[in-house]
Amino acid sequence: RPARQGDFRGAADVYLRALDDPALDRSSVALLYCNLAACSTRLSRWQEAVAHADAALNLEPCLRKAHFRKASAVSMCPSASNVELCRAVFHLDEARAGAHDVVKISAMLRSLAAQRGIRLPLIRSLLPDPFRNCLFSHGDSPGQEEHIVICLHGFGDKAPPYSRLLEAMKIPSSASVSLNGPLEVCPEL
Numbered sequence: 001r002p003a004r005q006g007d008f009r010g011a012a013d014v015y016l017r018a019l020d021d022p023a024l025d026r027s028s029v030a031l032l033y034c035n036l037a038a039c040s041t042r043l044s045r046w047q048e049a050v051a052h053a054d055a056a057l058n059l060e061p062c063l064r065k066a067h068f069r070k071a072s073a074v075s076m077c078p079s080a081s082n083v084e085l086c087r088a089v090f091h092l093d094e095a096r097a098g099a100h101d102v103v104k105i106s107a108m109l110r111s112l113a114a115q116r117g118i119r120l121p122l123i124r125s126l127l128p129d130p131f132r133n134c135l136f137s138h139g140d141s142p143g144q145e146e147h148i149v150i151c152l153h154g155f156g157d158k159a160p161p162y163s164r165l166l167e168a169m170k171i172p173s174s175a176s177v178s179l180n181g182p183l184e185v186c187p188e189l
Contacts, residue, residue, distance in 0.1 A: 012039040030060035037069040046077030050084075053091075068095035068105075075108035082118050085109055089120050147174040 015036045019029065033056035040049035053070035056063055074080045074088035088109055092102055106123050113120045149171055151162040159178040166176035 008039040008042040012036055012043070015039065026059045030056040030063055030066065033059070034063060034066045034069055037066065037073065041069065041073050041076065044076075046073050046080070049073035050077070050080075062094075064095045067091040068101070071095060071109070072105055075105045075112065078112075080112065082113075082116060085113055085116075085118065086120055089123050092123055147171070149174050149176040151176065151178040 015032045018024070019032055024032075033052045037049045037052035037056065040046075040052055050070055050073045053066050053073060056066035057070070060066065068091070071088040071092040074084050074091075077084075080088070088105075092105055092109070095102075102123065109120060149166055151159075151166055162178040163176070166178060
């Protein structure tokens with residue numbers, strides 16, 4: 001197999017020829033496009049890698065590896081648009097990849113965003129379960145926050161009012177997180 005030997009051009013040629021097989025089902029075609037995305041990324045063909053990952057996702061929208069490959073390609077593509085950077089965060093969350101890979105690609109996405117002065121959405125898959133449904137707000141210096149303010153509150157409270165309060169406080173160089181309370185408020189209250 002050419003890819004295992006580091007011959008990514010050869011591997012891409014094999015995958016492209018395999019796409020001509022009319023007997024392939026959607027899932028197999030999606031995997032071939034996913035592999036093409038990996039080869040294109042290794043060859044520094046970022047736009048091509050994104051296009052191949054998109055083709056895989058059009059066939060299999062839940063293919064985690066395709067989400068990961070798209071986020072990976074966008075994170076390395078200097079010409080990626082700001083919108084593509086933000087969408088890459090979604091793809092990274094959908095990939096549910098290993099923590100090390102997510103942290104690595106997240107750092108590359110955040111670096112590109114910081115250079116451009118844009119805010120990226122929170123990568124929720126990096127957070128522990130209770131934090132995944134939180135409201136996150138960047139401070140006055142997106143991507144360069146030095147502090148994080150976490151609003152923990154009592155039973156049944158919802159995050160939006162606390163999130164608005166934290167945003168109104170405008171704490172310098174800080175981001176904020178507000179969580180929903182752990183229990184629902186009893187109807188009797």
